[in-house]
Amino acid sequence: MSESPVPMRHGARLPARILIGLAALAGVVALAAVLVWHLNLRDEPDLSAEAVSATQGAAPDHAAQVARGAYLAQAGNCMACHTARGGAAFAGGRRIDTPYGGVMSSNLTPDADTGIGRWTPAHFWRAMHNGRSRDGRLLYPAFPYTSFTQITRADSDALHAYLHSLPAVRQANAPHDLRWPYDSQAALAVWRALYFKPERFEADTARSAAWNRGAYLVRGLGHCAACHSSRNALGASIDPLGLAGGPIPMQNWYAPSLTSPSEAGLAHWDARDIVALLRDGVSRHASVSGPMAEVVARSTQHLSSQDLDAMAEYLLALPQTVAPNVATSAAPAAARPASPQALRGAKLYEQQCVHCHGDQGQGIASAYPALAGNRAVTLSNPANLVQIVLYGGFAPATAGNPRPYGMPPFVTVLSDDDIAAVLTHIRGAWGNGAGAVSEFDVNRHRQAR
Amino acid sequence: MKLFSCALAALLAVLAGASQAAPPFEDSIAQRTLACTACHGSQGRAGPDGYYPRLAGKPAQYLYHQLLNFRDGRRHYDLMTRLVDPLSEDYLLEIARYFSSLDVPYPPPSSAPADPAALRSGEALALRGDPQRRLPACVQCHGQTLMGMLPATPGLLGLPRDYLSAQLGAWKTQQRRAHAPDCMARITQQLSLAELNAVATWLAAQPVPAHTRAAAAPTAPLPLECGSATRAGQ
Numbered sequence: 001m002s003e004s005p006v007p008m009r010h011g012a013r014l015p016a017r018i019l020i021g022l023a024a025l026a027g028v029v030a031l032a033a034v035l036v037w038h039l040n041l042r043d044e045p046d047l048s049a050e051a052v053s054a055t056q057g058a059a060p061d062h063a064a065q066v067a068r069g070a071y072l073a074q075a076g077n078c079m080a081c082h083t084a085r086g087g088a089a090f091a092g093g094r095r096i097d098t099p100y101g102g103v104m105s106s107n108l109t110p111d112a113d114t115g116i117g118r119w120t121p122a123h124f125w126r127a128m129h130n131g132r133s134r135d136g137r138l139l140y141p142a143f144p145y146t147s148f149t150q151i152t153r154a155d156s157d158a159l160h161a162y163l164h165s166l167p168a169v170r171q172a173n174a175p176h177d178l179r180w181p182y183d184s185q186a187a188l189a190v191w192r193a194l195y196f197k198p199e200r201f202e203a204d205t206a207r208s209a210a211w212n213r214g215a216y217l218v219r220g221l222g223h224c225a226a227c228h229s230s231r232n233a234l235g236a237s238i239d240p241l242g243l244a245g246g247p248i249p250m251q252n253w254y255a256p257s258l259t260s261p262s263e264a265g266l267a268h269w270d271a272r273d274i275v276a277l278l279r280d281g282v283s284r285h286a287s288v289s290g291p292m293a294e295v296v297a298r299s300t301q302h303l304s305s306q307d308l309d310a311m312a313e314y315l316l317a318l319p320q321t322v323a324p325n326v327a328t329s330a331a332p333a334a335a336r337p338a339s340p341q342a343l344r345g346a347k348l349y350e351q352q353c354v355h356c357h358g359d360q361g362q363g364i365a366s367a368y369p370a371l372a373g374n375r376a377v378t379l380s381n382p383a384n385l386v387q388i389v390l391y392g393g394f395a396p397a398t399a400g401n402p403r404p405y406g407m408p409p410f411v412t413v414l415s416d417d418d419i420a421a422v423l424t425h426i427r428g429a430w431g432n433g434a435g436a437v438s439e440f441d442v443n444r445h446r447q448a449r
Numbered sequence: 450m451k452l453f454s455c456a457l458a459a460l461l462a463v464l465a466g467a468s469q470a471a472p473p474f475e476d477s478i479a480q481r482t483l484a485c486t487a488c489h490g491s492q493g494r495a496g497p498d499g500y501y502p503r504l505a506g507k508p509a510q511y512l513y514h515q516l517l518n519f520r521d522g523r524r525h526y527d528l529m530t531r532l533v534d535p536l537s538e539d540y541l542l543e544i545a546r547y548f549s550s551l552d553v554p555y556p557p558p559s560s561a562p563a564d565p566a567a568l569r570s571g572e573a574l575a576l577r578g579d580p581q582r583r584l585p586a587c588v589q590c591h592g593q594t595l596m597g598m599l600p601a602t603p604g605l606l607g608l609p610r611d612y613l614s615a616q617l618g619a620w621k622t623q624q625r626r627a628h629a630p631d632c633m634a635r636i637t638q639q640l641s642l643a644e645l646n647a648v649a650t651w652l653a654a655q656p657v658p659a660h661t662r663a664a665a666a667p668t669a670p671l672p673l674e675c676g677s678a679t680r681a682g683q
Contacts, residue, residue: 085530086521281535293535356474356483364474391528392484396535403540406484409528413487 036193040138043198044130047122062161069162072155075307076148076221077299081105091115091169096142097250099235101178103142111168116160124160125153130198138188140176141196146237147223150201150216195236207317214314217307218243222299227255227291244321247381252445253290254381259321263379267320274312275305280400286376287369287395289388297396338428341436345425348418352410353426361430367405372430382423382437386445389419416442478547484532485544493548495556499609508663509542509549510601510681514627516541523626555607555657563650567643571651574644575605582639585672587648590632595655597663601681604663610653617645628676635673 073079082105084093092107107115116124116134123134131145132138139145181187201220203212218224219241229237230246238246245257245264256264266274269285276283278300281293288296300308338346349357356368363370371377376384392409395401410419416439423442427434474480479492485504490496493504504512517538519529533541573579575595578586588595590602597604605613619625621637637645671678 084522086523297535367474367476367480391531392487393531394484394535397537397540402537403478403481403543404536405481406532408484408487409532410487411528 036189039193039197040132040189042130044132045122045126047120047126065158065161066165067162068155069158069160069165071302071304072151072159072221073162074299074302075217076159076223077295078108078159080294080298081143082108088169088171090163090166091171092173093171095174095177098142098178099249100182101176103140103176103178104174105143106173107169107171108163109166109169109171110164111170114170114172115168116163117168119160121157121160124163125156128156128159129153131192131196138185138192140178140188141191141235144223144226146196146240147220147225149196149198150220152201155221191234191236195234208313210310210313211317212310213307214310214312217303217311218314222311224258228258242321243315243318247383248291251291252383253387254379254383255291256375256379256384257321258315259318261320263375265320266315266318269316271309271312271316274315275308276400278303278308278311279305280398281396281404282366282401286374289393289395290384293393293396296398301396301398301400339424339436341421342425342428345421345423346429348414348422349425352414353422357426361426361432371426372432374432377426378432378434380434382427382434382441383445385423385427386419386437386442389414389423390442390445411446416446478543482544482547485548488528492551492553494553495609499611500615502608502612503555504548505551505553506661506663507549507603508597508599508601509546510599511597511603511677512545512548513542514601514677514681516545518625518627523628525624552661555661558606558656559610559653561610561653563654567647568651568654570644571647571649574640574648575651584636584639587652589672590675590678592664594658594660594664595652596658596661599663599666601678602663602675604661605652606655607657607661608653610649613652614646614649617649618642621645628680630674630676632671632673632675632678 079090081094081096082090082092084091084105087093088109090108092105094105096103096105109115110117112118119127119134126132127134127139127143128145128148128151130149131141131143176183201216204215207215224243225237225240227248228243228245229240230244231249232238235249243258244260245255247254259265259267261267264286273283273285277286277288278296281288281296281301303311357363357371358368361370361372361374369376379385388407390409390411392407394406395404397404414422419442420437420439423437426432427437479486486493488496488501489504490501495501495503515524516529516533518524519526520533520541522530536544574584575587578584578589587605590598591605592598592602595605616625617637617640620631620633621640621642623634627633640648
């Protein structure tokens with residue numbers, strides 16, 4: 001069928017060629033679609049009734065399974081996204097802003113019509129492991145199944161059992177508010193073909209049981225890579241296992257690298273300090289704020305000491321990298337004369353900051369963090385500093401730090417220019433060697449609120 | 450000598466102005482809540498601009514419920530929400546009790562010129578309500594002296610007019626909410642904007658009485674059911 005059987009004038013052969021080309025193109029597109037669809041169905045579970053009952057039959061004591069699921073839901077911080085502010089627990093309705101529009105979290109309570117009441121453990125497992133909903137729709141990776149894919153079937157079943165033990169809340173899921181083409185299932189299928197593969201956690205037998213447990217929690221339910229890795233232009237994590245840090249989209253915070261000595265690298269920490277930070281929100285070296293304060297408040301403070309020890313062991317053993325900002329950062333400030341901006345900042349520091357953070361940036365132990373030698377101060381990306389000065393905040397209230405001290409907001413007190421000056425001062429004083437902060441750096445955070 | 454340097458330090462602190470005064474660090478609830486007093490004024494006596502209200506001396510249960518309202522989205526102010534979000538209910542209650550326990554002087558009443566007709570209308574609504582519209586008077590729930598009623602109803606005197614009219618307006622438009630049944634929502638929705646402004650104007654012009662504490666909890670039912678007042682008793 002490649003040639004027309006009827007003799008034609010010279011010029012008439014061209015449409016046939018175009019047709020051939022189009023047919024070939026259509027074939028390629030069809031093949032690509034088949035490939036994409038095939039890639040989207042990898043490692044899918046059997047949803048048949050026998051398979052469902054088989055897993056249910058194998059389930060351990062139901063009460064223990066529910067309790068385990070409750071614990072795992074905290075480890076995964078499911079509630080943070082699946083509960084609207086002031087809304088019923090796990091009933092969804094919270095808007096998660098992404099660079100592509102808003103994703104609305106879904107109702108996880110066992111209401112039959114609006115929640116997951118009709119979901120079998122196999123449906124739930126397919127959502128966690130494969131990122132597909134009960135009705136077959138592909139799920140948006142704002143739900144971090146790119147991490148949750150690593151969890152075991154037993155843990156998925158426990159989560160399912162726990163969610164089914166909750167009071168059913170009738171609350172219909174709100175539609176997502178994504179822009180074209182991100183709102184189409186076809187685009188999502190292509191994204192998944194490129195960036196998602198269902199995975200099963202493989203224990204590393206050369207490592208200890210604790211390291212493996214830590215790896216399972218950090219890579220899987222903990223979904224630490226959702227923030228602590230950078231994303232490409234299509235929102236896919238680059239090197240999610242590396243935890244090399246990155247900007248948190250839309251929230252305008254920077255999740256520091258857990259592997260870089262100049263950011264939040266932990267290699268020289270004592271494991272007890274990592275545990276303290278995750279459990280109490282404060283440790284000898286640091287305290288948490290912003291999105292990590294939420295993680296500690298809602299998730300990690302509730303983890304068992306065994307699991308926290310395991311996470312610490314895993315994080316301690318992460319291969320250390322040298323962040324690019326170390327190579328490019330300026331010489332220590334002691335070696336440079338202070339700029340007029342920094343001098344103005346020093347005056348503001350005397351008026352506004354010195355009472356708590358000290359004249360040498362030494363802070364006050366167990367109340368106010370030192371600024372001298374503080375890696376959160378000298379991060380090359382000043383986003384977190386600007387956020388903290390503009391909007392203030394408390395460390396999370398935890399059993400180990402039940403009555404935290406607060407940092408006042410300065411958004412109504414200091415101008416962008418003033419905040420840039422005071423931050424430039426503290427980033428260059430007392431041996432700190434980080435670069436200046438511009439009025440623009442401050443303004444973009446003020447505008448973003 | 451020591452006394453002299455203390456006196457000098459105190460004098461310098463006064464000269465530096467109340468907002469600049471920095472007592473030495475101590476492990477106290479006042480120190481822990483400097484993030485609150487940065488806007489709400491020293492000891493929670495109110496910010497200078499009429500926007501950040503007084504906290505000192507308000508009923509603890511009222512303050513506690515406002516903290517929860519900001520956390521749970523019934524009141525909207527992003528700075529407040531961010532501050533209270535990571536804190537436990539135990540700690541929020543401790544903070545509320547601390548500010549409730551403070552007894553600091555009130556500002557003088559507003560001396561801004563006001564329309565006499567508005568003052569008359571505001572006074573009538575505050576003291577007598579409007580029985581024809583089944584509107585209770587402010588004094589029926591906020592205390593005969595309008596300094597609040599335990600356990601959870603705030604005082605209305607010693608507050609700036611702008612703050613009062615902003616809150617009444619926010620209630621009318623449902624920007625500010627309380628636990629259901631939301632009695633203030635019902636009341637403000639029956640009032641015109643002119644009436645809301647009249648009440649705010651009259652309240653802001655009243656001097657604070659000598660006894661500034663909230664009245665004892667009522668023994669008879671309130672004229673309207675208020676979800677926040679009911680919950681506070683639990």
